[in-house]
Amino acid sequence: AVVFQTWEGAWSFVRKAGTIILGSSLVLWILLNVPSVTPPDGLTEEQATAYELEHSVAGTMGRGMETVFAPQGFEWRTNVALVGSLSAREVFVSTLAMTTAAKNENSLPDRLRELRRDDGSKVFDGETVAALLVFFVYALQCMSTVAVLRRETNSWKWPALAFGSMFALAYVGSLLAKVVVHALA
Numbered sequence: 001a002v003v004f005q006t007w008e009g010a011w012s013f014v015r016k017a018g019t020i021i022l023g024s025s026l027v028l029w030i031l032l033n034v035p036s037v038t039p040p041d042g043l044t045e046e047q048a049t050a051y052e053l054e055h056s057v058a059g060t061m062g063r064g065m066e067t068v069f070a071p072q073g074f075e076w077r078t079n080v081a082l083v084g085s086l087s088a089r090e091v092f093v094s095t096l097a098m099t100t101a102a103k104n105e106n107s108l109p110d111r112l113r114e115l116r117r118d119d120g121s122k123v124f125d126g127e128t129v130a131a132l133l134v135f136f137v138y139a140l141q142c143m144s145t146v147a148v149l150r151r152e153t154n155s156w157k158w159p160a161l162a163f164g165s166m167f168a169l170a171y172v173g174s175l176l177a178k179v180v181v182h183a184l185a
Contacts, residue, residue: 017088017090020087020088020144021087021088021090021091021094023087024084024087024088024091025084025091025094025095025098028058028080028083028084028091028094028095028098029098031056031057031058031061032053032056032057032058032059032080032098032099033052033056034056034057035052035055035056035057036055036056036057036059036060037055039051039052039055053099054076058080058083058099059076059080059099061079061080061083062075062076062077062078062079062080062083062099063076063079065079065082065083066079069082071175071178072128072131072132072135072171072174072175072178073125073127073128073131073178074128074131074132075117075123076099077096077099077100077115077123078096078123078128078132080095080099081093081095081096081099082135082141085136085141086141086142086143087142087143088142089136089141089142092136093108096108096112100112100115112124126181126185127177127178127181127182127185128178130177130178130180130181131174131175131177131178131181132174133177134170134173134174134176134177135170135171135173135174136170137170137173138166138169138170138173138174139166139167139170140162140163140166140167146159146162146163147159149162
């Protein structure tokens with residue numbers, strides 16, 4: 001009976017979460033493959049692919065968010081992954097995999113270590129990683145939780161308050177984490 005109940009609970013979670021994760025990843029994949037501009041001439045195939053990703057619908061959205069998350073060190077790929085993680089935190093990883101893939105055959109951890117900003121600095125340095133981890137600790141990113149709050153309270157007041165306050169806490173906490181790690185380095 002215990003094994004059966006455990007199996008049922010695990011399968012139910014995989015079915016529900018897997019559907020959300022697969023659907024979210026599919027939507028993000030589509031948004032990452034719908035270009036907002038045509039790449040300029042003279043680029044190699046790898047450069048053109050990277051350019052198309054950055055200037056896709058999702059990439060444009062992520063670049064637009066850079067002004068908000070610049071203090072934390074998040075760049076467009078991280079911002080697109082944060083949007084994807086609103087459906088389920090697990091989508092963050094699959095989105096990073098999609099935004100860094102281009103023609104790079106390395107594993108995701110290797111690709112993340114190799115990522116560089118325009119000035120040559122690492123995208124995922126210690127400060128930015130600390131900020132990202134703290135952001136994930138406090139942010140209310142699961143929209144199904146917000147939907148349950150809405151259903152249970154029969155109002156948008158509490159879900160909006162919970163989402164907004166947890167976002168503010170996550171934003172300030174991640175900024176403080178970056179400052180502290182920078183000061184310790």
